[in-house]
Amino acid sequence: MSSVRIRVNDVSRELDVADHETLLAVLRDRLGLTGSKESCGRGECGACTVHLAAAGDRTRPVYSCLTLAAACDGASVTTIEGLGAGTLHPLQEAFVAQDAVQCGFCTPGQIMAAAALLADNPVPDEPAIRAALSGNLCRCGTYPRIVLAVRDAAQRMKAARG
Amino acid sequence: MADKRFVSTTVEVEGREETRIVELPAFAPDPWDEDARLDVVGQCVPRMDATEKVTGRAVYSADVARVGMLHATIVRSTVAAGSVTEIDVSQALALPSVRGVLLRADVEGIKYDGGQLFDPNIRYAGQPLAAVCAESREVAERAAALVVTRVERAPHAATIRAALAKDAPKVRPKGNTGRNHPAIAERGDVDAAIETADVVVRREYRTPVQLHSCMEPHGAVAEWIGDHVTVWESTQGVFNSRADLARAFGLAHAQVRVIKDYMGGGFGAKNGASVAACIAVALAKKTGAPVRCVFDRAAEQFDTGNRSATVQRVTLAAKKDGTLAAIALEAEVMMGVGGWFAAPGKIYHEMYACPNVRTSETAVYTHTGAMASFRAPGHVEGAFGLECAMDALARELGMDPLALRRKNYAGRDQEKNRPYSDKRLDRCYDEGSKRFQWRARGRPGRGQAAAQDGRFRRGQGMSSLCWGAGGGPPAYATVRINADGTVDVLAGTQDLGTGARTVLAQIAAEALGAGIAHVRTVLGDTERLPYAGNSWGSMTTASVGPAVRMAAEDARTKLLDAASAIMGVPAKHLDARNSVVTSRQRGAAGRELSFAAIGEELGNVMIIGQGSRGPNPDRTAIFTFGAHFAEVEVDTETGRVRVLRLVAAHDSGRIINPRLAESQLEGGILQGIGYALFEERVVDESLGLPLNPTLHDYKVPTLADLPAIESFFVPGADTTANHTGAKGLAEPPNIGVAPAIANAVCDAIGVEVTEIPLTPWRVLAALEKASRSAR
Secondary structure, eight states: EEEEEEETEEEEEEEOOOOOOOOOHIIIIIIIOTTTTOSSSSSSSSSTTEEOOOTTEEEEEGGGGGGBBGGGOOEEEEEHHSTTTSSHHHHHHHHHHTTTTSSSSSSHHHHHHHHHHHHHHHSSOOHHHHHHTSSSTTTTTTTTHHHHHHHHHHHHHHHHHH | OOSSEEEEEEEETTTTTEEEEEEEEEEOOOOOTTTTOSTTTOOOOOOOHHHHHEEEEEEEGGGOOOOEEEEEEEESSSSSSEEEEEEEOOHHHHHHTEEEEEGGGGTTEEEEETEEEESEEOOTTTOEEEEEESHHHHHHHHHHOOEEEEEOOOOOSSHHHOOOOOOOOOTTOOSSTTTTTEEEEEEOOHHHHHHSSSSSEEEEEEEOOOOOOOEEESEEEEEEETTTEEEOOOOOOOOHHHHHHHHHTOOOGGGEEEEOSSSSOOOTTTSSSHHHHHHHHHHHHHHSSEEEEOHHHHHHHHSSSSSSOEEEEEEEETTTSOOOOEEEEEEEEEEEEEOOOOOOOHHHSSSBBSSSEEEEEEEESSSSOOOOOOOSSSHHHHHHHHHHHHHHHHHHHHHHHHHHHHHHHHBBBBTTTBBBSSSHHHHHHHHHHHTOOOOOSTTTTTTTHHHHHHSSEEEEEEEEEEEEEOSHHHHHHEEOTTTTSSEEEEOOOOSSSSOOHHHHHHHHHHTTOOOOGEEEEOOSBBSSSSSSOSSTTTTTHHHHHHHHHHHHHHHHHHHHHHHHHHSSGGGGGGEEEEEEEEOTTTTTOEEEEEEEHHHHHHHTOOOEEEEEEEOTTTTTTTOOOEEEEEEEEEETTTTOEEEEEEEEEOOOOOOHHHHHHHHHHHHHHHHHHHHTTTTOOOOOTTOOOOOOSSSSTSSSOOOGOOEEEEEOOOOOOOOTTTTTOOOOOOOGGTSSSSHHHHHHHHHHOOOOOOOOOHHHHHHHHHHHHHHHHHH
């Protein structure tokens, strides 16, 4: 057991976590943030993708199923529930507008991976989108619409920046 | 004598025809024919639950948490065959916070596709043997690892070849092939036709075991209150799941409530109560606490069903002009330890006009996980053999593959000699080939291969497909107008990600004259909703849609009667559109009253409409059709196949929501690409263990594999099928992809690759074999 302080969606949390406990388990089972999904539990599908900024480090997308909670002391975590901060994030709007959703199980992970891409590369071309999201599986096969949605979101964000 | 109230009708479910007795609906709305002026149906209404899904608020089964809930983990066999001699749970039970175990003695009579739950007779690797539950999943997993299982191993047969070998170990007491198999179906005289034909081609094709690989694993949460149990399950059929659980636990249907709100994909693997649900219910009963049981990924891959592998020996015989004289198939179909027989032979009887057709099919049982329905079961496998053989025949005849298919166009249902309700495959050929810019080819050697000698070679291929997706009864719906004029559509169906929530609301809005923004669909709850069947066989829209329409028409009649009383205008002069009732009566023309205003007037006097799905037309074949066109590039040095573009033209009658429907086409095509190029469960023959039960080793398509897809529907409305004119569409796009791609690969490299997936090594082996025989 170790005591960690993690900021999750802008709320500071102090938690005693077991050494083996994953960030995904903490988010889902302890904090009730079930938007991050477990599909493979071993970093193969991307459904559990969240944003993690370790203390003093930049924000990056991580597979929360492969991230140990004990290693997150001092980190900031953003999940799908915290992405829009009260309103829909442009990516969420674009996923709705482009219907980049079927069953929706992979969707939170897709959006978090795409948000990380757009933070790094605000106007990605299609190869960049394909590369950034190729670690997020969608068995329903909504890929064509996911590409459209990411492009749409990039435009929305560009317009908002003016 | 009064007309009969209950009549017999036939319904095709997953390629099997079933006869049902059904109550005739009290009235039948006029069909929405092709030219009907519709406001909401046919529009790209945004998916109604998209916001819940993009915000992470959609609650799937594994997201359900109940107070005091325990977590179950399953102990599984690590050998393919043998028997359990002892299970020692003492160490597991000694672990703090372990709350219970479930053994064979606790689950007498609980059956699933693999047989009796926790059967000590082991028939496949991964077979559930026991379950443990604890206060956390981590502890449950540790406890499961501490269960000591002693097993006496027995020889196994994990492949078709091994199971058919002389003295093969028996998978079932009665042997390794289906009862009365080979199942032979013949029309005409195939042997005589082959004898006298101008051209005969013979080929052997092989297709792999494909895994559903749903993103949401099988899982359930069960909670008992008194003598009734509530189960949140990831299922394609809440009522089927309820019936299974009631039977397994000796309960009345009224004691079991199954809820499915959001669902993370099923594709055929979730058609009844799962093992997870049975275990959750049993452990919840035993421990007195709610229990969650969710499969881990490995179990999801090897123990939730799969598409049967097949071996298909195909003979096609034709006249010089391409007219088919005979079609013959001999097939072996790998069942695993159970499931049902999804016949690859059916499409051989259905697809083309041909007087002489014979299929001889053998179900082969193996010591591997049971098969299950998987998106167009049987047809996906059969289409690969039939459609590749059609291309082989076209080459032999020196005929264009598309011209050969047109030449053998079936104007009637060949298998049962009855008319089609509607068939627009010719339109699919026309429009698909036009959009694809199909280049007709003739004499052998005139394919793409002859013109190319570089490392990267391009080729084009096509395929035809058909699938019975007419839906049918029983299905019921209630439409309720609330006091504020908003509308609830209640139907006990489920939305697997297909868009049923949205599509049913559109149908109700259209029929009622309500604005779509005021309509919502409530589904997935056996306790609160009228019956609808499983969401399988591409049936939901064509089964539940007409029931919803009828319920909405019924509500509309009552609403207009109420408006008539309020407005003083006869109901026959009233019209409803966009949630407003308008008068057409001379003198009162243009007077309006909104649904909300009517509701306010009525208060809680509720308008409720009831609807049900009527019978299907007698002696009529209700089918959907399509044509696929693929262009590929083959790297002849590495053997890698890239799909460059795919054009898919489909005929599914009226399309209620084109955007949602086209998304399903794209998804089906992507699963087809996986089947053609990557997906194959590999079992170690000597150990009988699955070697790739992960999403890393079992390759499903990723965004990086996405080709340019152009998929669309030809316009139509099949009002013979049902009064909405809509047919199913989820499964058809999965059928034509693999043969179109394989035919394109052959066009590119001049060599047939007869086994899928078309992995680099298979392509290289085929090239090598061809170059050896050329030397």
